[in-house]
Amino acid sequence: MEKTNSYSVKYRLKKNKWAYIMLIPVVLYYFIFHYIPMFGIVIAFKDYTPFKGIIGSEWAGLKHFISFFNNMYFWRLIRNTVLISFYDLLFNFPAPVILALLFNEVRNRHFKRTVQTISYFPHFISLVVMCGMIRSFTLSEGIITNFLVSIAGIERESLLQNAKYFRAIYVLSSTWKEVGWNSIIYMAALSGINTELYESCEIDGGGKWRKAWHVTLPGIRNTIILLFILRTGALLSVGSEKIILLYNSSTYETADVISSFLYRKGLQEQNWSYGATVGLFNALINLIFIVLANTTSRKFSETSLW
């Protein structure tokens, strides 16, 4: 080992010459498509115009930040982002755990495999197609509207035009699309549990419930915690794609989130610097959240991402 360390850099470069040559495109990729945009954030502190370029544009200090914080919609954006994310966490985090536990209790293999295969499929439907389906289904004569009118007695209308339904549509459609797929990771954790633990629990007279409580849940606890960290770390990063496909100006009140606002202001209205400011704000908040979630978890459960 000592000898390895004393090899000169030149020798080591030469020895694995091809490894470094193959690394060049990878480094270039990360530099160009990840690090240059990070430097590009500097326009958040400038009055960027395409004509003057990033370097030539005048400094603007914190002007765009102040303007964003004072925007009349600032708190609405924060509220919508947090609420959509929170409801999503509330329903779509436990749902796949419960589904995996239910799958785990099924003894009939064919039945289990059939339902699992069905449940994974919506994951592969594209977002555009799913949102197109939602749109058609929730028209005032659509099938979901029909169903809700007859079951819950709601007023007949195009549901996507009504702000009060937006969050429910957003969250429940995610359940449909991802609950089966997200259960896979828990199924993997469940299959890793030592069967001897179940046997010894039975010998101790434990029934189904005690086995579930004392063996199954502890067995997937770390997976749950790890995914929970990741999820809470993303609490303020509701992606723009699904929002943009589903919302319209009559539902901004509940649907407009930071990322969709950024898309409208930054790209559609071409307020480049303002858009970069909103983006930087969002990225920093997300970074703080993931670090906080990780630190908290490490403190209480010894499970962490890093």
Next chain:
Amino acid sequence: MNTVIKKQHAAHGLRREGAGERVFNCFNYLFLTLLGVILLYPLYYVIAASFTDTNYLISSADKMLLYPHNATVEAYKVVLKYPLIWNGYKNTIFIAAVGVLVNMAMTIMGGYYISRKDLLFRNFIVKAVLLTMFFSGGLIPNYLLVKSLGLLNSPFALILPGAISTYNMIIMRSAFDAIPSELTDAVEIDGGNDVVLLWNILVPITIPTIMVLVLYYLVGHWNSWFPAMIYMSDKERWPLQLVLRKILIETSELSGEAGSDVQSIGEAVKYAVIVVSTIPVLAVYPLIQKHFVKGAMIGSLKG
């Protein structure tokens, strides 16, 4: 004797069930069946509705559609005559084919480098790569970069910025890590360089992982629409999903084009468009499902 049987039953998970457990099992099968139906019905409805007369779709306010009514293929005739869809297919196939090649070449080379703990700069590069998973420049700086590279309206705007998924590269790394170092040492002693080692020895061994990643990237390209929306203003170059967005989300693009006759089958046409665009996924899903599940498992074990 009794205890022996009991033990055997325990080993097979066949302990005698109490009443509570029987009720639970009953409920469980019932619930999962219902869930399967709920998850599948929307897709079934789309297929049935695409063959149904639109007037029926609009007027049948309270009925569930269990089979096509007044079965007709009018909707498909409209779709077949719509050039943007087929053009979109062509563009998507090009982007996906070239994209996956670029993705895999880059992911394999990057994964190889970070799997070699003896190489120079490794720790620095690993940290720099991981940082990009937690912090990024964001939408606007990325857009300005693509624009200044002259990639607007080029398919490479949809290929290069996502050339590597760091997550997939880490999966690739773990596949290389699992190969015993004796093998790599032997190749080096025989005088084989990194190119030979990687492409002739390591890649063939890790084909199962590579297949999973190919599928991940492929589905990613197939379903992607957002980058195309911001980078492609030229309709001729739109990938399929962006065409779909135009038809399904923005307006009823197909109706109104050929007069009132088409207008009346607008909804059915949308469903037909969904079917036509989803057929490839539907067709290969049974074949590749297993690989995807395996991929999700690899990811979870590493997670």
